[in-house]
Amino acid sequence: MSNSKSEELSSDIKYTLPEEDWMDVPVRMKKGMYCHGANENSLITVGFPNPRQWSSSETNWKLPENWQDIVLTGMAERLEKYRSFHIFMDICVRCGACADKCHFFLGTGDPKNMPVLRAELLRSIYRREFTTAGKLFGKFAGARELNEEVLREWWYYFFQCTECRRCSVFCPYGIDTAEITMIARELLNLLGLNIEWIAGPVANCYMKGNHLGLEPHTITSSVEFLTDEIEELTGIKIEPTFNRKGAEILFVTPSGDLFADPGTYTCMGYLMLFHELGLDYTWSTYASEGGNFGSFTSNEMGKRLNSKIYAEAKRLGVKWILGGECGHMWRVLNQYMDTWNGPADFLEVPVSPITGTVFENASSTKMVHISEFTADLLKHDRLEIAPSRNDHYKVTYHDSCNTSRGMGLLEEPRYIIKKVCNNFFEMPEHTIREKTFCCGSGSGLNASENMEMRLRGGFPRANAVKYVKNKYDVDMLACICAIDRAALTTIMDYWVPGVRVIGVTELLANAMKMKGENNRQTDLRGDPLLGAEGGDAEEESEDV
């Protein structure tokens, strides 16, 4: 199936390279490919450097007088603080294995989006300032001067990397351009060169507890709205609690799922599941954000925002923490949280109150992923499931970058999907699991002014979805990430119209028979179920 809209962007993707050496190609900031600069107030709220009114599309970025010193001192400091950074600056052999692994390169054809060149943007300065060869031989050794032109190039391309780590999987030395991007963004942050789409949510999260800036009463009313929907659908009234001391479990999930379709359906799924289990849990309005946009700007800011989760768990006296579906949230929870804000010795090793399973793999952080929790329930047959209630969908599954390459949560969501729906089709092998393609909007780049960049970045993912759509009529893209739910919806509308995005917990809730529910005729989003209620739909033959 072709659609004229998507030909617009795909037709100008060419992997041909300029004649000139990359160092001689000046950066051309193309509208639609970058974000607005951070507002003064967002930076002031969290005490970030160089707050001022500025615009990323103008030439004068109002840098501090001694900006070069700030950058170079910042680099020197980080070379000592991060062995990863230090080694990655030294050992790349430019073998090119990573070159065609980045979705931004595949979607733009811009050579500076090859992970190796993205890293060279910074490495060239490292060589000039920190290595003997670079000081002596300059350009011959791949070194160049740090000037404003270079700084613009950094800003443009390090906010054109979603820190997805796909390049790192293929690199023979594990060089992780995501790690280099993280350091580069820290350096840019020292000059106040943030983007508002990150800085705004960071300020919100710092003051109000979540990226969207939902105040406590808005959180409760948003959840209430969802429980009303559930009641309409199932006849069951759910009354969740907030900031309740003495609950067994604290539940933390990205705030995005409270707010916009289709994330809200996933959120309804959580509410229904916990109600059905009779789980002794609470929401928190203070720690009302699972995601962490702070981690997209600096390690320190990531830690400042993340601290709320343990602090709240301690204040409420819960035993352990359950985390919802989100990508980067889980990179942070898996690889950073305990180191930053642990030890969580005031919590207990998580045990499922339903199955008695001890979550050994989370024995130190005390935080369990909802897919782990649910997979365990299904393994022990603790839910009544009618997979036929998802028969009106043909489902494929998108691994989010962070849960695959920063955690390895590959099987649990698949196990759930296979239990709760009958029509599941995998995308081609080089585009899933650890080789999954990014949605193109991760790491705080899901703004609207950079739409062309997002669509291009989402092209490789969309391409693989299109493949299963053509082959199996797939019409639902399942995922376990709040950003995916928002971002991939846009990407699908553009590249593969007709495919919608669904959270795994929404699929589960569709199929879950609740005690005392009425005769459900539609799924969570109001789509009519195939056939009548119950298992009848199973009788229907599939038309392929």
Add this chain to the structure above:
Amino acid sequence: MKILLPFLGVIGVVMVAFVGVELLNLRYLFGIIIPYAAFITFMAGVILHVLKWGRSAVPFCIPTTSGQQKSFPWVKRDRLDNPSDNLEVIGRMALEVFLFRSLFSNTSSSLKEDEGRLIHGSSKWLWGAGLAFHWTFFIVVFRHLRLFVDPIPSVLYLVDSLDGLMQLGVPVLYWTGLILLGSATYLFIRRVFIPQVRYISLPNDHFPLLLIIAIVLSGLLMRYFLKVDIIYVKDLTVGLFSLKPVITHNLGLIFYIHLFLVSVLLAYFPFSKLMHAAGVLLSPTRNMPNNSRRVRHINPWNYPVKVHTYEEYEDDFRDKMKKAGIPVEKE
């Protein structure tokens, strides 16, 4: 230019040896002093560099996970691509270092422009050539040890006889030498002809490859064509090794060129990307287990940060919280 300069560089190295040995007769310099200096630079440079890396902290546990994590006993986990303890890390690293496992899974993507379709296929050329290059390089270097020690240990005889299995006349033809030459040439050609790789290559990517090709060529010339007398070479090399170097015979220009090229490579090594040989062992995305939810990783420079406390939050929103029926600490 990116290719020409390093090419001229290697020619230059050869010329220096030629002028130094043939015209100026500085055999002592090229046969003894420079090799020693190069070797010392190599050793000291590598050690200092590794120490420098070692001084950098490893604040977070950041393995790149390329397979299923360890969660429940009934979920099959991937011990090698997502190691959960140090033993499994050793397995992952061993496969990485000895068999280039990450490169083995390499893919190549192409765009069918007319249909706007991306195709991803497996691609093993770089892996094959890289593996052939590094292994034969290692064996050739190892074989050379017989020049430095007397008597020759039996393990060297073994390698020697395996390597020389395809005996095609005298002297025995070592197949490793040929594979080394072939794979190094392939790696060079790929750098020049694959557009993406050419684009990212720097002069100092071409230089070591050309240098190594020159070393192999001079070595092959010496062994099979100009037939430098191995007995005389051994006089010098054993002397070098036992710190009693003497130059007894006229060893011929080609030998000095070979030796000087090797010296340049050794001295160049610690200041270049060739340090990847040591760096790969220290790479945090590969050499750490993915166990950070089970075992707390300590950041040596972790420091307290300014946070927005619950108390401050409640002060900001107390009335709204009370109205919404959310419990508060202070009424």
